[in-house]
Structures are given as structure tokens and as C-alpha cells.
Amino acid sequence: MPETDPLEAGDHLVLIDGSAYIFRAYHALPPLTRTSDKLPVGAVAGFCNMLWKLVRAGESHSGFSPAPTHLAVVFDKSEQTFRKEIYPLYKAQRPDLPDDLIPQFPLIREATRAFDLACVEQEGFEADDLMATYAEEAKAKGALVTIISSDKDMMQLVGEKVRMYDPMKDRAIGIDEVFEKFGVGPERVVDVQSLAGDSVDNVPGVPGIGVKTAAQLLGEYGDLDTLLARAEEIRQPKRRQSLIDFADQARLSRELVTLKRDVVLDVPLADVAVVEPEGRRLVAFLKAMEFTTLTRRVAEAYGVEAAEIEPDPRLKAGADPAISPVAAAQEKAEDDEETEEAAARGEGELTPAALVGARIAEATATPVDRSKYETVATPERLAAWIAAAREAGIVALDTETTSLDAMQAELVGVSLAVGPSLACYIPLGHKGGDDGLFSEGLLPDQIPVNAAVEALRPLLEDPAVLKVGQNMKYDWLMLKRYGIDVTPHDDTMLMSYVLDAGAGPHGMDPLSERWLKHTPIKYEEVCGKGKGQICFDRAAIDKATAYAAEDADVTLRLWRVLKPRLVAEGKVSVYETLERPLVAVLGRMEMRGVAIDRQMLSRLSGEFAQGMARLEAEIGELAGEPFNPGSPKQLGDILFGKMGLPGGRKTPTGAWSTGADVLDDLAEQGHELPRRILDWRQLQKLKSTYTDALPTYLNPETGRVHSSFALAATTTGRLSSSEPNLQNIPVRTEEGRKIRKAFVAAPGCKLVSADYSQIELRLLAEIAEVPALRQAFQDGLDIHAMTASEMFGVPVAGMPGEVRRRAKAINFGIIYGISAFGLANQLAIPREEAGAYIKRYFERFPGIRDYMDATRAYAREHGYVETLFGRRCHYPDINAKNPSIRAFNERAAINARLQGTAADIIRRAMARVEAALQAARLSARMLLQVHDELIFEVPDEEIAATLPVITRVMEQAPLPAVALRVPLRVDARAAENWDEAH
């Protein structure tokens, strides 16, 4: 029991609001359950960690000082208090206690006793009143008081010698913080609360007056009594009336919120002195609670052997051996086989289509059961799950991290699934709401990250166990950064992409809705959204388990549907040659990143800013008034309203169109302002999107920029790049190319750029079977000049630039699914003239018209088109009633065969080039892909040997699947920076 030791000046009294702590801990901390019997103990764990920090404060580095000399944990004794007597509705709103919270109350009391600390409660009083009385008495004796509570009512006690500590927010509350919260000092807190009321405790206050208004009024009138007495003087009529009408209610509220500081204490202050806890008893309690980490710490601190101490027999769990997931998985697997065979028998034979049917039926027939998920808290349980995965030969995998950026994220947890609803979550890096001062940050019952990584590695690298992920590149990269090479692997997102690109989204939630008819828990439900969103490492572990284990569970279920579909629809080789290998290839590219010259970009930013400032001055002058040149709305009003310039077009929403083409026309007519605006826009674009933004993407660890390449983002099979997008670095203008120069090679290296020359046009010649075009490519002719010559009968030698330019525009137009309207726009010629060009082109190259007609017809019939390598691009709106929507889809479908085939070819090259370089003992590292171009970083001395390897792999990429009749040509060059290599 606590000893008697009168409190003196300089002592430190700590008062803990036990009831409030339990409530707050229940909601703020991840709900933790005792491993052996699932007894909820989250609040108890948080409480014990806090007490441990407090009693060890003198010796530890917790920063909580001075060490308490006296400490009391204060509880509410009963519901019936003097406040209820004067206002029966007081705290009537309190909801019933959650079931998993109730058993924690007695455990908190037990914990307090185990720490040999005083546990105080007193009939008829709330804990707050007892604490106020203790605090008042201690203050009078010159002691320091710390109140550990999150209850804002306690703020009225704060003063010179009395501070608060919010254990959930890990934040000290002094006079300044009280001001921040209430707009008044602690002595006026009661007045503010009397006016503002409190909906949680059902304190009525004065209607229409909140904390802000209350503080403002009190600032003006001094205190509550003065304010109520002079209410007539208030200027705002509504406010005045409210204060007059509800003066009594304000006074009643004051009674309710004012803490009683003169309770006759059953336990005198002297009796709450802190004594050293009895180590063995404390360890016995902690062992009964199964708080492994804290048990170890306490045992170490008191020099006792935890293993020799029996858990407190009154509190320990009646251990109940958990069901082994190994056995369960086996059982389930056997069930599944029977189901499948039965289904297949029903179809007559085990055809791929029958299997797909069976799997789709199974997917919706087996509901997701989150109650089966396990939170893995010990290495033993982890080992059991790893064994289950080996047994199954397949495991779905998902990593939870601190960031969407796999290059910066830290691992927070890993989930595994070995069968339907047979999933677990292994929390590794979850932090508590009370870290910092009161604990080590990491929540208890988590396997150390390193230990988990080492335990998982043999499984994740086991060639005999297939790892399934949804967007596996993220998890692959994440785990690679922790030293694990996940292989072999499948990716449900990529399977969906191969099967349904263009026909729907490939994210996990929509796939789950579509195939499993199941709605997974949203990320927002675990971590909130908007401003209040928390990082996953702060998520409650039970919610995290439901969310993360479900992701793995759903992923495995999706795999069971999509894998057979690949077989049934003949897309296995597309998936295995164009998609799956790219996971690791892109993962490595992203890990490498690319070097940029930060100084160069910074200097450019300055130059661009100067140019913009100069232009802004001229723009203001020309417009006759200052306006924002970045606002198309304001610009349109100035140009076509105020200045009345001709040629004004409207955008689909009815606003003035101020696009570059419009401004360019106006500039041609000799107007100065549009020219300046165009110049300004160029600088603005270059500065904001490139010179300012790129350096913010520099990874502090690597000093390089790591873009993310998306494999399943386009309908055609192209990759996309984001954060930052490195596929749209300027190249067309001189100013823009300065940015490209800032992309540099590592010291001792050069950048090598290797790009396919006119690949889509070559593919047009191939696919549309245009002998003249094919021949031209075989002969290495200037294809645009040749086209012009064929069309206009002009000899190639001495051809005017304008003629060639028009032919080039037509060639590109064909690739984009040409329309007279579009070509007219591009060439700035009348629609009729453009139509005539197209007509002549088709006459000269009839194969192209046939190709376009055939593609249109195929797309209309099937709803998709296919590339030369079998990749499907879906166009569900190809048969739309709306002619312009239909025409748009037709053009897109025509383009997709060419763009998609080109994308397939470069994917094939990327999948092979690393091995080819390795085989040639070259150390070139592929960094970027820009649709028809690959960028490598190559040591200076290896460049000569590297260029032919890259070129060969790229040019031969279609083989052996497809032997093109047109040659592919690749140009490769090395230089210090990307601009010169390109």
C-alpha cells in the first residue's frame, strides 16, 4: 500500500483521471486484445505503459520530470453526484459503455494496485472534484501538480503550479494552451463554459453562444456576473435577448461546470505518496495481461526473472489453443477442389470456360468473413501462417505502409491470405496515440520489423510458392527495399488489365464489387479523410487487421477468378510476356531514379521568374488594367470583351476560348497582347511544372528523382508516369530543352537515349499492308517526303518544306484515326481541302482505307480491338447512339492497334534488355521509358559496347512472336544530359 508521506513544497503531485483515461484510451488507441482469450485490454495496456513511464521518470529519459513524489489515480465512484441533483439531465447523454470497455475498468484498478499506487474514489463526487481538491491542497503547500486528463473541464485548474497533460495527444496544457482553447485564462474558463455549454455533458449554456462569442463577451465585460447584469448593453439584438432570457440557465451551467475544490477527502494527500512497486507482483500482473514487452522491461528494471514468475492466477486467461491456420487452410483447399470438380462435372468436362464459371460462382458464394482474420502478434503465430502458405503453395500478400510513395514509405504491416477468409495481418510498425512522453511509440504485441522480414523472406523468395498481389509493383518495391526479392508473383490488377483494359477500372475495390459482389472496407474508414486523416501507422490495430487482411483475402479470391479467365480467353501469354515481367523491371527502374541538377533548375526558375515579371508588366500595360494572365476567364473578357478582338470562340461551357491556337491567330494578326500571353504561359508552365516542381521530388535518401510508372493506366498498353511525370519533359522549344539539360548522368556515366524511329508509322505500313509504305521503310526513305511525292506528284529532291509538312500531318492524322475536321484544324486549311487530301491519300494507299474500315467493323462487332501481340483494348462506347461519341471511339480503336502494338514492342524490349546487358557483362541501368524511347545510365567506358546491345534488343523485340515485314530502326546516343542524348 502507498505509504504516508506528507506533501511538501517542491514535491510533485500527479493526478490521473482514471475514468476519463479509459474512455479516451478506448477510442484513441488501437483496440488490443489479450492473445490467448481475446480479452480486450487496449486501455489497460496504454494505462500500464503510462504508469511505467511515470514511476520510472526519475531514471528514464522520458522527459517527464520531476519524478512524482505523490500520485493518485482517481475514479468516479457512482453516477449519483450533487450535479445530478441540481440538474437531472447532467451527463444524461452519455451512451452506454461498449461491451469491450466494461471489463477494462476493474483491470485498470488492478493495474493501479499492481504498481503500488493509490486508487481513489469517493461516494457522491466525480473524479474531477476530487482532483480539484487534491490539486488545491497541493498548490497551497507549494507543490507542483500535474493533472493527467483530456477533459477540458479540468482546464479551470491550470495555473502557475498546476499543469495538465493530455495523454492521448501527448501534449502539455499550460496557461497558453488554455487561452488557445477558450480564448480566456483558466480563471475565466468556467464562465466561458457556462455561456457556451457542453453538448457532451449536457451542460445547457446560453443558446446561440459558442466558445468564441463567450470569450469575446467576457473580454468586454470581465466576468459572467457582470456580463449578465449588463446584458441590456449588448449591441447584437439576438445575442442580447438570449443572454437576458437564459441568464438563469447560464448560472445553473456555472454550478455544473465549476469543480468543487473543498471535498472532505477520505484519502488524505499524505497517503498517496509514491513508493517503489514490488517488482514480482507487478510482473505477475503484466504476465497475466500478456503484455510481453512491458513485462520484459519491468523485469529487467527490477532485476527479476520474468520466466520464473507465475502470471497472477486471478487474472490470467484460461488458455484456449487457437485453431491452426495450417489445418484450416488444408481443409479449405480440399473443399475447393471438390467444389470445382463437381462444377466441372456439371459442365460435362473440365474446360477452361467451365472452370471460370465454377470460380465465378464460388467467388460470390463464399462470403468474406472478417471475424476469421487473425492479428499476428508473436513469431510463433507468424511461423504458423508461413507454414500454411507453404502448404497451400500460394499466398496473397499486401503491405501496409506510411506512404503511397513506395520509395519513401516505411513498412507498417503485412497481410497474408491462404484461403477464403483465411487471412491474417502482421502489424509491425503501429504507433500509439501516447508515444513520446509515455511510451516508446511502438504499440506492444508487434513483431520487430527485422524479425518479421527475416521470417517472411524464405517464403516470399521461395520459388515453389506463388505470391499474389494487387498492384504487385508497389509491394515488390516495398519489400525489395527491405531486402526481400518477391518471386514468383502474380498480379490481379494486371490480369484484369489484360482481360478488360478499357472496359472498367482495375483497382481492388471495383474488382471486388464486380467479381465477388463484396465491398471491402474503405481506407477512409480506417484512417479518416481530409484534414483529420491519420497515417496508417496510427490506425487502430483491429481496424487495420480487418482492412489489411481483407485486402489479401480479396486479392486471393480475385486471383481464383481471373487466372482461369486468362486461360479461357487465351491471354496467358500476353499476361506472362507483356505484363508480369514488367513488375520487377519497373520496380528496379523506380528504385534507381534519375539524377537532376538542382542548381541548374533553380537558376532556370530565376530566369523564368524574371521573364514572367517583365511580361506581366507589359501585359498590364497592353490591357490597360492589371489582371491575372493565368486566368483564362479574365483574359477572355479583356481580349474579346473590352478590346473587342475578332475570332472569339467559345469553349463547351460557354466561356471564351483562349487556347494557344486562338491566341496564335490573334498574334498573327499583329496583336501584341496575345503574343505576350503566350510567352508568359510558356514560362509559367516551365516554371511551375518543371523547374519549381522537379526538385521537390528529390528523394532525400537517394538524391534522385523516382517517378512512378503505371502499368495498368492506359487503354492501349502504354505506360504512364507520375509524381513526377517524366514522360512529358519539354523538348520542343529552346527554353524547354534547358530543362532537359538538367537531367544528368551519375559521375563517371553518360545518359543513353535509345528511341524507335517512327515506330507507329512503320506499324501502320505493316498492319495495313501498304506495299509502297513498306517498301519505303525497307529502302530507308524519308517517309513523309515519299508520302508527299506520291500524293502531290512532287519529286522528293528539292521538295518545298510546306509540302512535306502537310504530308507529315496527314501521316500522323492517319495514326490518330484521321477526320477532315481534325486535319483542317491541324493544317489551318478549309475542311473541304482537308477532305480532299484524305480522299487522295486513300486513293493512293487503298490498303489504309481498308485497314481503317476493317478495324472499325471489328471494334463494332467485338467491342474491342487487338494489337499484333494479342493485347485487347476495349471500347464499350463504340456503338453509342451519339455519332460524335461513336466517331471518337472509332478513331481511338484505329489508333489503339498502332499505339498498342508499339507499346507491346517496347514492353518486350524492356523485359529482355536487362538480361541481355547482364549476359554481355555490362552494367547499364535502365532508368526511364518515354513510349518509344528508353533512357539508360551507362559507365563511360562501357558505352561503345552497350549501344549495340540495347539497339539489337529493341529492334528484335517483336521476335519470335511476330516477324514484321518492315524493319524497326532504333537510334541510340550517349551524352552528359538527356537533351544532348536525345
Added chain:
DNA sequence: GCAAGGACGTA
């Protein structure tokens, strides 16, 4: 704070 629209960089 968020979504839509406009504008513009690339292949």
C-alpha cells in the same frame, strides 16, 4: 478543402 474546366507539356 474539393471537383471541374482550361491550358499545355510529352509521344
Added chain:
DNA sequence: GTACGTCCTTGCA
């Protein structure tokens, strides 16, 4: 006329 991603302004909550 194809395919993307990002920045800024604007209008709404």
C-alpha cells in the same frame, strides 16, 4: 484526329 499527367483558377461546400 490518339494516349497521358500536372498546374492553375474558379465555383461550390
